Amino acid sequence: MSFLELRQVSKSYGEEATEVHALCDIDLSVALGSLVAVMGPSGSGKSTLLTIAGSLEEPTSGEVLIDGAPLQAMSRNDKARLRRRTIGYVFQDFNLLAGLTAVENVSLPLELDGLSARKANTAGMTALEKLGLADRATHYPDELSGGERQRVAIARAIVGERHLLLADEPSGALDSTNSEAVMRMILSACKEGIAAVVVTHDAQLASWADRVVFLRDGRVVDQTVPPPSPESLLEPSPQPSKR
């Protein structure tokens, strides 16, 4: 069953002559344990899709369901709780709070959700350990490398009982080695049962996903089919399927 579902989602800005259609009739479903990449050029609507899926923005029409519950029917408080408990966000520029240490950044959403500082800290440390960052827990963001900062951001996105991870160009500011590390972490979170959506213009990043959805001018124009076994690469001359 889908954990995240977008049904005929459209989003427009402005009115009449100045109206811009950022998204048109988007259908997308992402199950727990699966990683979906949304690929498209700048201005194709990728980031809008992510903010709508994460309840940060309302669609003009259509429906977004998270774990079967329509966002439209939720109060502002319910949505805020959903964002604190269920959804984790990863941004290109990390969005860490400069005045907090790594572990404080990671445990902040749990504390805001009412968990005691001690319990939140323990959960934060567990998330950092998972990403190999336990020894950097008391460092401030400006004492960390770009790769480490993004790992802290991923730890913050998966801390506690999160089920949905939404990432916007998560490795945009990183070199290819760190980008690969970031995608490995997101993939490993998916294998532990999280549903993830990564939006990117980068094909190498997108290729970590189970499914790649292509966006153009706010519409889904295509998607990859589940790839055949990698072993077929070792057979002579793989040919494209004609569709």
Add this chain to the structure above:
Amino acid sequence: MSVRHALLALLSEGPKYGLQLRQEFESVTGEIWPLNIGQVYTTLQRLERDGLIESDQPEQEGPQKGFRITESGSEELSAWLSTPPDMTSPPRDELVIKVLSALRVPGVNVHDLIQIHRRYLVELMQQWTHLKEDEADFDLQFALVVDAELFRLDAVVRWLDTADGRFKRAALEPPAQPAMPRLARRLVVRR
């Protein structure tokens, strides 16, 4: 891929048998390029004929025949390693030709056409990336081969993305002059 030079590289570590060379060749290429044993022996015979390798038992044939690199073999290997492959003239890339040809064919939506190729390339990249998933099986040589393939495919996807963007802009503002004559002139000068 130069099998000839790869075999010289393996022999630069010390004398080896034909069968051993085949196994090591496959291992250093991350087992991506399987090598026929017949191809190994044919290449070894040519290398021996050219004086780049030699054998202790010239009269013996088969898997027990050992080879070692000669001085001129080492010189040849060193020269090959440091000579950049010829990448100066643009290759006649089939995909580039398809996309350029599509511009002349009435009724073809070039954006849809680009997407067909983009999807195929990304699906191929997904397959290569899946090979990377299990880090335990992912040794250095294998990683380098898979990375090379992913970067190659990625470059083609980027070209398609750029072409897509250019076509979109060109539809809004058609260029006054075609750019091809200038490019052709420069290529002629370089050659």
